Structures are given as C-alpha cells and as structure tokens.
Amino acid sequence: MATKPSETILRRQLREISRNGxxxxxxxxVDDNIYQWEVLLIGPDDTLYEGGFFKARLSFPEEYPLQPPKMxxxxxxxxxxxxxxxxxxxxILHPPGEDKYGYEDAGERxxxxxxxxxxxxxxxxxLSSPNPDSPANIDAARELREDYPTFKKRVRKLVRESAEAL
Structure with a gap:
C-alpha cells in the first residue's frame, strides 16, 4: 500500500518536534495513528494557566497540509x-481562503x-493572551471581561485539577 504524502509529512514533523522539542x-x-496526535501542554509561565498540564488531541485530515487539523x-x-x-x-485552524463572515483575512487562516x-x-x-472579542466560549469571554476575579479563580481551580490528574 502506497504511503500518502500527508503521512510522510506528518512523520517528519513529529520527528522534528521530538528531536528539537x-x-x-x-x-x-494515539494508537500508532499518524493522523491522531496526543499532546501535553504545560501552562505557560506568568499566565493564569501556569503550572497546568493540559492534554489535547490534534486530528489531521488526509488532505493535510492543504487542510488544517482540529485540536x-x-x-x-x-x-x-x-x-x-x-x-x-x-x-490558523480555520479552513483556508476568505472568511464568509468577514472577520478574518485569508492570511490569518x-x-x-x-x-x-x-x-x-x-x-x-x-493561553497567554485570550481574545474575548472573538469568543468560542461566550460565557468565559463575558466572565473574563466582567468578573475577572471569578474567571481567575475558575482557571486556577482547573490548573490545580489538571496537575492532580497526572
């Protein structure tokens, strides 16, 4: 069975991340599937997320790199x-081309x-600089803008829980 170009690219990119860090x-x-990556991010220093251990998954389409993965x-x-x-x-995770809603330039996608x-x-x-002006989670954006102490308390609780879960 022939290897897809996306597989070759992803194997090289994973090697580079592993080698260079x-x-x-x-x-x-994940399960030796080149299209499914498990990622662990440590919350960046000097942010509310500092000290957190956040697991995520990158799911790549077979059309990668022409189409973005999902995270x-x-x-x-x-x-x-x-x-x-x-x-x-x-x-950068939004599909290429013009944004039909006009919020992003093609070069941002x-x-x-x-x-x-x-x-x-x-x-x-x-994580270092949330953008509450273009929210995916409207409640989190509202809380960040209108009740920062509650937002901060909630994030710090999640950070503690993420560290305890390891």
Whole structure:
C-alpha cells in the first residue's frame, strides 16, 4: 500500500518536534495513528494557566497540509477561545481562503506552511493572551471581561485539577 504524502509529512514533523522539542509541549501518536496526535501542554509561565498540564488531541485530515487539523482539549479548559466541548478556535485552524463572515483575512487562516509546531505555539500564545472579542466560549469571554476575579479563580481551580490528574 502506497504511503500518502500527508503521512510522510506528518512523520517528519513529529520527528522534528521530538528531536528539537518545544518547551512545555510534548506530542506522540494515539494508537500508532499518524493522523491522531496526543499532546501535553504545560501552562505557560506568568499566565493564569501556569503550572497546568493540559492534554489535547490534534486530528489531521488526509488532505493535510492543504487542510488544517482540529485540536480539542481533553483536559477541562475555561478559556474564551476554547469551546465548551474543548475544541480550539484560533484563526490558523480555520479552513483556508476568505472568511464568509468577514472577520478574518485569508492570511490569518490555515496555510499549508503551518505545521503542528506553529499550531502548538499559537495555542500557547492563545493561553497567554485570550481574545474575548472573538469568543468560542461566550460565557468565559463575558466572565473574563466582567468578573475577572471569578474567571481567575475558575482557571486556577482547573490548573490545580489538571496537575492532580497526572
């Protein structure tokens, strides 16, 4: 059976991440499936998420790198840019091309030059700087803007629980 180009690309990218490492991030395959990666992100320093251990899954389509993967946190997450089911909502994970709603330029969306590394670095940046103006989780965005002490308390509780779960 012939290897798909996406498999070859993903194997190389996983090797690069494993070899070079990204501080605070580890990645590996789920059940030897190159299209399913399990990721562990350590909450970035100097953020509310600091000290947390967040498991996530990257699910790549066979059309990768022409189409983006999906990323979903498996560890509970309270963040304006993460849906309540754990799916991550950042521009580079949106399908390529023009945004039919006009919120994003095509250059902000998925481009084949992106890689798992750029995705994971973007998610770390998202944890460092939530964007409540374009929320996936409206309740988290509202709480961040209107009741920051409650937002902070809720996030710190999730961070503690994530560390205890390991």
């Amino acid at each position: 990204i501080p605070g991030i580890s990645a590996g395959l 979903r946190f498996e560890t509970a997450m309270w963040h304006p840019n993460v849906y309540q089911d754990g799916n991550v909502c950042i521009s 998925w481009l084949p030059v992106h890689s798992p590394e750029t995705i994971l670095l973007s998610v770390i940046a998202m």
